[in-house]
Amino acid sequence: MLGVERRSAPVAPPFPPSRPAAREGACDGAPARRRAAPTIVLLVITGGLLAVLALWWSDTPSVHGLGDYLTGAGRILGLMAGYGVVVLVALMARLPPLERGLGTDRLTRWHAMGGRYVVTIIVAHALLITWGYAVTAHEGLINEAGTLLISYPDVLMATVAGLLLVGIGAVSARAARRHMAYETWYYLHFYTYLAIALAFSHQFADGASFASDLKARIAWAALYLLVAALVVWYRLINPLRNAVRHQFRVVGVRRESADVVSIYIGGRYLDELQAEPGQFFRWRFLSRNLWWSSHPYSLSALPRPDVMRITVKDHGDHSGALGDLPIGTRVVAEGPYGTFIPEQTGRRVLLLAGGVGIPPLRAMFAMLPAPVTLIYRASGPGDVVFGDELEAIARDRGATVHYLLGSRDRLGRDPLTAGQLNHMVPGLHRHDVYVCGPAGMTDSAIAALKAAGVPRKRIHHESFEF
Ligand SMILES: Cc1cc2nc3c(=O)[nH]c(=O)nc-3n(C[C@H](O)[C@H](O)[C@H](O)COP(=O)(O)OP(=O)(O)OC[C@H]3O[C@@H](n4cnc5c(N)ncnc54)[C@H](O)[C@@H]3O)c2cc1C
Numbered sequence: 062m063l064g065v066e067r068r069s070a071p072v073a074p075p076f077p078p079s080r081p082a083a084r085e086g087a088c089d090g091a092p093a094r095r096r097a098a099p100t101i102v103l104l105v106i107t108g109g110l111l112a113v114l115a116l117w118w119s120d121t122p123s124v125h126g127l128g129d130y131l132t133g134a135g136r137i138l139g140l141m142a143g144y145g146v147v148v149l150v151a152l153m154a155r156l157p158p159l160e161r162g163l164g165t166d167r168l169t170r171w172h173a174m175g176g177r178y179v180v181t182i183i184v185a186h187a188l189l190i191t192w193g194y195a196v197t198a199h200e201g202l203i204n205e206a207g208t209l210l211i212s213y214p215d216v217l218m219a220t221v222a223g224l225l226l227v228g229i230g231a232v233s234a235r236a237a238r239r240h241m242a243y244e245t246w247y248y249l250h251f252y253t254y255l256a257i258a259l260a261f262s263h264q265f266a267d268g269a270s271f272a273s274d275l276k277a278r279i280a281w282a283a284l285y286l287l288v289a290a291l292v293v294w295y296r297l298i299n300p301l302r303n304a305v306r307h308q309f310r311v312v313g314v315r316r317e318s319a320d321v322v323s324i325y326i327g328g329r330y331l332d333e334l335q336a337e338p339g340q341f342f343r344w345r346f347l348s349r350n351l352w353w354s355s356h357p358y359s360l361s362a363l364p365r366p367d368v369m370r371i372t373v374k375d376h377g378d379h380s381g382a383l384g385d386l387p388i389g390t391r392v393v394a395e396g397p398y399g400t401f402i403p404e405q406t407g408r409r410v411l412l413l414a415g416g417v418g419i420p421p422l423r424a425m426f427a428m429l430p431a432p433v434t435l436i437y438r439a440s441g442p443g444d445v446v447f448g449d450e451l452e453a454i455a456r457d458r459g460a461t462v463h464y465l466l467g468s469r470d471r472l473g474r475d476p477l478t479a480g481q482l483n484h485m486v487p488g489l490h491r492h493d494v495y496v497c498g499p500a501g502m503t504d505s506a507i508a509a510l511k512a513a514g515v516p517r518k519r520i521h522h523e524s525f526e527f
Contacts, residue, residue: 138183300394303395317446321372336396343357351379359399401495410492421523440468
């Protein structure tokens with residue numbers, strides 16, 4: 062059945078007792094934090110690339126004959142690959158300005174796309190250099206490859222590194238990833254660090270640009286060291302520091318529906334985290350079976366100085382185990398991350414949630430100035446969570462909640478059409494819209510919103526997949 066209804070149910074106070082939902086941790090007045098703009102980041106990356114090419118230019122007085130051309134092209138590609146891997150690692154170093162300015166999903170997309178280019182460049186570098194040497198030495202390609210591998214130990218190590226990176230690229234291809242557990246894919250990625258370490262000495266031992274240029278060697282090593290330090294700091298030390306400072310612990314677990322639970326994470330000085338509605342943390346619960354992996358979950362209410370809440374649907378091993386977390390379990394929380402944050406534009410706001418997409422929108426709903434409309438799409442009444450809280454917020458703030466119930470299969474059509482949306486939200490085309498839900502629902506909702514006249518740049522969405 063398709064139901065468009067306004068719910069009114071008795072208000073159940075959230076657990077543990079918290080401020081009235083409507084006044085929950087408004088983030089107004091929070092000091093502005095540094096955010097990198099995507100264009101600036103691209104310009105910096107391009108600037109670095111030009112500097113790398115200048116390095117080749119400055120130490121290559123002339124090029125004569127096919128062998129030189131091939132070797133020269135191979136060297137340029139080698140320098141580009143050496144620089145490219147550093148950029149790829151830096152994108153994933155969880156640097157706060159990048160995470161806030163570009164967002165984890167965009168960084169992940171850039172990393173994936175860049176990874177494909179870098180792997181291709183590494184293969185082309187190996188082929189062109191070997192071919193160039195073979196032409197110059199009047200040798201066959203296979204013979205020359207053998208000579209290089211036997212005579213230069215650093216080349217052998219770099220070859221192993223290149224093969225590792227090609228392998229990681231292959232398992233990251235969409236088709237391969239589909240058949241692999243997320244954790245398997247994730248931990249295989251750690252071999253990237255081994256590959257970078259193996260290839261590093263090759264660059265100084267065999268790279269003509271570095272052999273006679275001490276300044277270039279120092280600058281190159283400094284670049285690698287800087288990025289390594291950032292990775293260690295932001296991915297390792299900072300989360301541990303935060304865990305000690307904030308003393309995160311599970312203080313409550315509440316079942317919201319048959320397959321959805323809310324976890325309350327207590328701690329101290331949580332306001333220092335400056336988390337905003339719509340953001341997420343990577344949570345590592347230090348229980349016997351969960352300590353080894355961290356998973357991203359959005360805040361489903363704004364943090365108070367002493368407690369945060371996430372709300373999780375059972376999707377698999379990790380999410381399914383959270384309902385059994387013992388109270389008192391220590392937690393390492395990394396974040397806040399994400400750019401799915403309401404912008405203060407003065408326009409009306411529509412929040413459009415599909416199923417498990419409700420948590421970040423529930424947090425936004427509590428703090429956005431009226432008038433706000435929330436459309437909550439779910440397969441049936443049993444899948445609706447936070448009904449009471451949403452009603453309380455709506456009442457308190459003069460906001461509107463519409464429930465759109467019924468699975469697509471049972472309805473035989475998608476209920477999220479432009480006509481339906483326009484009917485529920487008068488003046489829809491003048492709204493800022495925030496959408497969160499399963500990929501299929503999000504895609505069709507965005508298409509319907511565009512058809513209803515909402516400009517694309519005013520439609521913001523969060524994907525629960527990297
Ligand atoms: C930014 C973001 C915010 C999210 N917020 C919520 C939320 O508020 N509530 C909620 O229920 N779900 C949320 N998710 C989805 C949630 O992270 C996954 O459902 C959960 O990690 C699945 O893990 P699993 O072991 O239970 O299931 P699995 O069966 O192991 O994984 C199911 C799918 O989840 C993804 N996934 C698994 N592990 C990870 C990981 N460590 N990091 C990233 N993705 C992973 C993969 O795409 C995988 O195919 C969010 C995801 C992202 C990216």
